Amino acid sequence: MLNLLTNLVDVTVLYATPLILAAMGGLFSERAGVVNIALEGFMTIGAFSAAIFTIFTGSAWIGLLSAVVVGILFSLPHAIASINWRADQVVSGVAINFLALGIAVYLVKRMYNGSAQTPVVPVKLEQISIPILNRIPVLGPSLFEAYPTTYLAIAIVIIGAVILYKTPFGIHVRAAGIHPAALETAGVSIYRVRYIAVMISGALAALGGAGLSIAVGSEFNQTTVAGQGFIALAALIFGKWRPGGLLLAATFFGFSVGLSLIGQIIKLTNYVPSEVLSMIPYVFTILALAGFVGRAESPASLGKPYEKGSR
Amino acid sequence: MRRVLSVFLFLCLVVGTTGCGGGGQTTTGKFTIGMVTDVGGLNDQSFNQSAWAGITKVKNEQKADIKALESKRDEDYIPNLTRFAREGRSITWAIGFKLDKALTDVSNSFANQKFGIVDSNLGGKIPKNVVAVTFKEHEGSFIMGALAGLKTKTNKVGFLGGVTSPLIQKFEAGYKAGVKAANPNAEVITAYAESFGDATKGRSLSKNMFNSGADIIFQASGGTGKGLFDEVKTREAGKYWAIGVDMDQSFLAPKHTLSSMIKRVDKAVYDISKQTKENKAPMGKQVEFGLKENGVGYPESTKNFVDENVIKQLEDYKQQIISGKIKVPSSL
Amino acid sequence: MKNTTLKQNRNSALLTSILSILLGIIVGAILMLLAGYNPLVAYQALLGSAILQPFDLGETIRTTSPLIFIGLAVALAFRTGLFNIGVEGQYIVGSLTAYLVAAKVSLPTGIHALVAVVAGGLAGAAWAALPGLLKAFRGVHEVIISIMMNFIALYFSNVLVRTWLAVGKDSTDKIPPTASLRIGSLSQLFAGARIHMGIILALLAVFVFYYLLWKTKLGYQLRAVGYNRHAAEYAGISVRRNIVLSFLLSGFLAGLAGATELLGTSEYIAIQDAFIGIGFDGIAVALLGANAPVGVVLSALLFGVLTYGGGNMQFVAGVPFEIIRVVFAAIIFFVAAKISFRWGNRKKGKAYA
Numbered sequence: 001m002l003n004l005l006t007n008l009v010d011v012t013v014l015y016a017t018p019l020i021l022a023a024m025g026g027l028f029s030e031r032a033g034v035v036n037i038a039l040e041g042f043m044t045i046g047a048f049s050a051a052i053f054t055i056f057t058g059s060a061w062i063g064l065l066s067a068v069v070v071g072i073l074f075s076l077p078h079a080i081a082s083i084n085w086r087a088d089q090v091v092s093g094v095a096i097n098f099l100a101l102g103i104a105v106y107l108v109k110r111m112y113n114g115s116a117q118t119p120v121v122p123v124k125l126e127q128i129s130i131p132i133l134n135r136i137p138v139l140g141p142s143l144f145e146a147y148p149t150t151y152l153a154i155a156i157v158i159i160g161a162v163i164l165y166k167t168p169f170g171i172h173v174r175a176a177g178i179h180p181a182a183l184e185t186a187g188v189s190i191y192r193v194r195y196i197a198v199m200i201s202g203a204l205a206a207l208g209g210a211g212l213s214i215a216v217g218s219e220f221n222q223t224t225v226a227g228q229g230f231i232a233l234a235a236l237i238f239g240k241w242r243p244g245g246l247l248l249a250a251t252f253f254g255f256s257v258g259l260s261l262i263g264q265i266i267k268l269t270n271y272v273p274s275e276v277l278s279m280i281p282y283v284f285t286i287l288a289l290a291g292f293v294g295r296a297e298s299p300a301s302l303g304k305p306y307e308k309g310s311r
Numbered sequence: 312m313r314r315v316l317s318v319f320l321f322l323c324l325v326v327g328t329t330g331c332g333g334g335g336q337t338t339t340g341k342f343t344i345g346m347v348t349d350v351g352g353l354n355d356q357s358f359n360q361s362a363w364a365g366i367t368k369v370k371n372e373q374k375a376d377i378k379a380l381e382s383k384r385d386e387d388y389i390p391n392l393t394r395f396a397r398e399g400r401s402i403t404w405a406i407g408f409k410l411d412k413a414l415t416d417v418s419n420s421f422a423n424q425k426f427g428i429v430d431s432n433l434g435g436k437i438p439k440n441v442v443a444v445t446f447k448e449h450e451g452s453f454i455m456g457a458l459a460g461l462k463t464k465t466n467k468v469g470f471l472g473g474v475t476s477p478l479i480q481k482f483e484a485g486y487k488a489g490v491k492a493a494n495p496n497a498e499v500i501t502a503y504a505e506s507f508g509d510a511t512k513g514r515s516l517s518k519n520m521f522n523s524g525a526d527i528i529f530q531a532s533g534g535t536g537k538g539l540f541d542e543v544k545t546r547e548a549g550k551y552w553a554i555g556v557d558m559d560q561s562f563l564a565p566k567h568t569l570s571s572m573i574k575r576v577d578k579a580v581y582d583i584s585k586q587t588k589e590n591k592a593p594m595g596k597q598v599e600f601g602l603k604e605n606g607v608g609y610p611e612s613t614k615n616f617v618d619e620n621v622i623k624q625l626e627d628y629k630q631q632i633i634s635g636k637i638k639v640p641s642s643l
Numbered sequence: 644m645k646n647t648t649l650k651q652n653r654n655s656a657l658l659t660s661i662l663s664i665l666l667g668i669i670v671g672a673i674l675m676l677l678a679g680y681n682p683l684v685a686y687q688a689l690l691g692s693a694i695l696q697p698f699d700l701g702e703t704i705r706t707t708s709p710l711i712f713i714g715l716a717v718a719l720a721f722r723t724g725l726f727n728i729g730v731e732g733q734y735i736v737g738s739l740t741a742y743l744v745a746a747k748v749s750l751p752t753g754i755h756a757l758v759a760v761v762a763g764g765l766a767g768a769a770w771a772a773l774p775g776l777l778k779a780f781r782g783v784h785e786v787i788i789s790i791m792m793n794f795i796a797l798y799f800s801n802v803l804v805r806t807w808l809a810v811g812k813d814s815t816d817k818i819p820p821t822a823s824l825r826i827g828s829l830s831q832l833f834a835g836a837r838i839h840m841g842i843i844l845a846l847l848a849v850f851v852f853y854y855l856l857w858k859t860k861l862g863y864q865l866r867a868v869g870y871n872r873h874a875a876e877y878a879g880i881s882v883r884r885n886i887v888l889s890f891l892l893s894g895f896l897a898g899l900a901g902a903t904e905l906l907g908t909s910e911y912i913a914i915q916d917a918f919i920g921i922g923f924d925g926i927a928v929a930l931l932g933a934n935a936p937v938g939v940v941l942s943a944l945l946f947g948v949l950t951y952g953g954g955n956m957q958f959v960a961g962v963p964f965e966i967i968r969v970v971f972a973a974i975i976f977f978v979a980a981k982i983s984f985r986w987g988n989r990k991k992g993k994a995y996a
Contacts, residue, residue, distance in 0.1 A: 007522050011515045077976065087979035090726065091930045095976035098927065102968030103674075109963040110678045115354035117534075120563060127545065216511055218541050223508030223534060223917065227790075230728070234787040261512070264502040265519045274475050274503040275802035282791040286773070295782030380958055384919055386908055387954060389837060390702050394958070397698075408813055412911055420835055434812075474916045475805055476813050505798065507916040533916075642811065 002137060004262055010142040011258035012251060013150055014216060018043065018208035019250035020153040022232035023239065024160050025204030030241060031164065032197035033177040033301040037093030038078050039205045040229025041100030045074045046206025047213040048104035051220035054121045060214050064125065071206025072199045074100065079198040083191055086305030105222050117221035125149065125215040149211035156204065161243040173197050177299035180306045190306045205229065238289060241299060252288065256281035342588050343376040344369060345395030347388065349407030352381050357533060357557045358576045362406045362429060365577035369584045388413035396421040402587045404429065404580060408478060414441065425594065427583055429576055432597045439595040444579045446600050449485030449641040450632055451572040451607030455554050456489020457628050458570055459527040460497050461621050469520035471513060471539055472503040473532035477642065482531035484640045500525055504535045513538025521551055527569060529554040540564040559610035570613040575606050603633045656933055659981055664945065667974030671966055680962045688959035693952030701836025705908060707947030711845040712900030713925025714943050715852050716893045718934035722856060723889035724869035729774055729789025730897040731922030732796035733767035737901025739800045740766035742815065742912050745822035755821040760844065760902045767898015768891045770796060775890025779883040793918065801914050814913035824907035839907030848896060853936040865889050927975055
């Protein structure tokens with residue numbers, strides 16, 4: 001029983017980590033008023049660059065760093081389109097998603113002789129164990145013997161919450177998403193605030209993707225991310241655009257995945273088809289939303305381009 | 312209306328500037344092979360790649376002209392097969408059971424052309440211009456099961472499947488029978504990821520199985536199975552093992568790979584293509600590659616971690632299967 | 644007066660589209676050059692294989708028709724201010740239901756196909772009902788529910804195929820000819836291509852879409868809700884009712900896409916290991932087509948040509964198919980940026996600073 005619980009927490013942490021990172025990225029962008037359906041694309045490009053740079057430099061940490069840099073670069077077109085050009089942000093996000101997967105797989109095929117996946121990375125981010133804490137039953141083996149990305153994710157939720165609620169920049173971000181005109185009147189550049197917020201989203205989502213290709217997994221291919229950016233977006237909305245909320249939502253989703261996988265191990269498949277077990281996370285999410293969470297109030301100016309001098 | 316017209320004109324312009332080439336060149340006289348992959352693509356580290364290796368060997372030895380087309384979606388199979396048939400290729404290969412219905416259609420429309428399909432017997436109705444190649448994966452999986460049964464210290468072994476489907480259940484059935492035969496006390500834990508491309512899920516499931524006491528896991532799950540190798544690498548070498556599939560996968564975790572169930576798609580495709588050139592191919596028939604034909608088996612690298620005495624027992628099982636003494640079930 | 648501005652808008656939209664397509668193609672060419680491929684050979688292979696031969700032309704049209712349906716489905720929801728990211732799931736249940744009617748019910752030729760098509764559409768609508776209802780009555784964001792419904796649809800279809808429709812096989816048998824949307828003479832006209840009645844139905848749907856949205860009261864209300872929810876409410880339009888209706892209609896169109904593809908193109912269902920991604924293609928089609936009927940048809944055609952021809956590009960020029968996705972992305976991106984609009988303003992010396 002204890003063993004099963006340990007496994008459950010383990011899967012929860014494994015699945016929630018990339019979702020938390022990407023959703024935190026989405027949080028900054030959307031709280032600043034820029035819709036971010038491009039999380040999927042940022043994760044993809046992050047996973048790709050992390051794998052490639054790890055292969056070429058032989059260092060997973062450089063790989064991780066490069067994912068952040070490339071993620072930021074990749075967020076710029078989305079920023080330019082949605083902030084300067086006042087384009088429809090959903091449209092630009094969809095374009096980014098196409099672009100990321102297209103470019104990543106195109107380059108992999110070009111670099112590796114038509115191969116659909118990169119070679120296995122020579123080094124990976126290894127699990128770091130925190131002595132004593134990792135002995136805690138059930139939670140210890142997964143939470144305190146985790147990948148660096150998991151620690152990063154937890155740290156980023158805390159730091160992100162502090163930034164968002166306790167610093168002037170955070171106040172500007174939130175104001176830019178609710179009443180940008182008022183912020184502009186106060187002498188703050190909306191463009192600057194939104195640019196930084198979108199760049200943060202690129203960086204964090206790419207970090208989440210990197211974890212998939214150089215920590216949990218060890219290569220990049222076109223199914224490495226496979227929809228997790230959209231689940232992260234769902235977690236962001238589910239968590240009502242709040243750091244604590246999205247943390248809970250991502251954990252809840254990971255937990256449900258854990259339940260569906262445990263079901264396989266304890267031979268529930270003798271009674272329930274495996275496909276039905278696989279539906280669990282999605283059904284649970286719907287039930288939770290319909291039953292308990294309900295109305296999602298998005299930031300008031302989400303998706304609305306800001307025109308200088310407008311009210 | 313004007314909009315429609317101008318876009319049409321624009322399209323014409325593009326056609327005009329880029330020139331109107333294309334069209335099928337017919338290839339006469341020379342021996343030519345075409346190959347259509349399933350959605351896995353050419354370098355899938357699995358049967359497509361293996362088939363292409365076989366065809367490449369034909370090219371090198373027989374000076375054949377070869378070409379491959381990758382399918383992006385199931386809808387691409389018919390156009391891709393048709394493209395080769397129109398070119399008049401000496402033989403066109405359809406790789407993977409997913410192409411079964413498409414191949415039936417195209418081979419009927421091009422009754423004078425020759426085709427081959429891998430991993431399907433077309434439901435038993437094989438047209439006269441088609442040769443169907445299938446593998447006795449259950450036999451190879453039986454050997455892997457026997458190996459796992461003999462090597463396990465915990466009397467618990469795992470099976471990691473991709474999408475629940477008859478083909479994968481064929482692996483599972485053979486594997487389970489092998490475990491049972493070699494070690495009646497051993498238990499098999501089964502898990503399906505319901506995906507062939509989800510390494511994270513493959514990893515979580517493997518971790519769960521290992522944590523639940525299994526010490527050896529056999530995977531038949533495509534890209535999902537990469538997760539098994541990622542997981543086993545983090546564990547104590549010599550205690551936890553992975554068994555690969557399709558090709559020798561020991562490169563994914565050299566110190567943790569016990570063996571791999573090899574499917575010699577390359578050999579089968581090479582043999583049949585060569586026979587086609589010599590006009591000896593068994594058209595209209597199903598050709599099965601099992602242990603006897605060396606169509607399934609295990610690689611040399613198995614000897615790295617398995618001592619001679621166990622290998623001997625595996626060879627013994629192999630002989631019993633070939634002689635028909637052991638009948639391996641092909642479904643659950 | 645009003646008419647001229649409308650015309651100007653239209654012209655600028657057209658200019659935007661054409662410029663975007665051109666720029667997208669150029670971006671693709673640059674990427675090919677950088678990677679050492681010959682873009683001229685590649686594009687020639689692409690177009691040559693997509694439209695020059697009757698067979699290929701037929702297959703290109705066949706590729707286009709579901710994209711029209713899906714594009715309309717997404718566009719309809721967008722017009723009501725909703726994002727139906729669940730078209731992929733609605734497509735899956737549409738084809739599943741069409742298969743059930745085709746395989747498990749027997750009816751005379753023609754009627755059988757028609758009933759199966761409608762059933763598929765209704766199934767799509769039913770699948771879209773939940774996100775619509777939850778959005779309308781509980782305020783739950785439609786994007787999350789739709790994404791979840793997509794996954795459920797995939798597993799649902801797989802479990803039915805494996806345990807009921809095709810026991811012991813990886814795919815079902817083909818549907819009986821009475822339910823097929825293929826027409827022998829039409830296929831013959833295109834050298835045996837799988838072009839089928841789906842394209843006629845899709846074009847019909849385009850007309851219905853136009854009529855519904857711009858010529859009926861319901862359409863007016865749907866658009867009013869999309870334009871300004873609060874104003875619509877104030878004007879006495881039931882926002883909830885229209886949200887649900889919009890999702891139902893959108894799901895119906897997506898279900899039709901699945902049904903016609905099944906009854907005309909594949910004629911069987913296989914166990915699927917992943918989404919085919921037609922949902923995202925459809926979203927792109929709707930966006931590129933500016934959610935307008937004719938726009939959707941043209942952008943679906945463009946996507947159809949690029950998708951079908953892209954395979955040949957790899958064959959002839961060795962360029963990976965993925966470059967097509969980059970070209971898509973660039974086109975959508977430039978449309979989003981309203982490239983011609985900006986260009987025009989620049990000339991007047993009024994840049995957006």
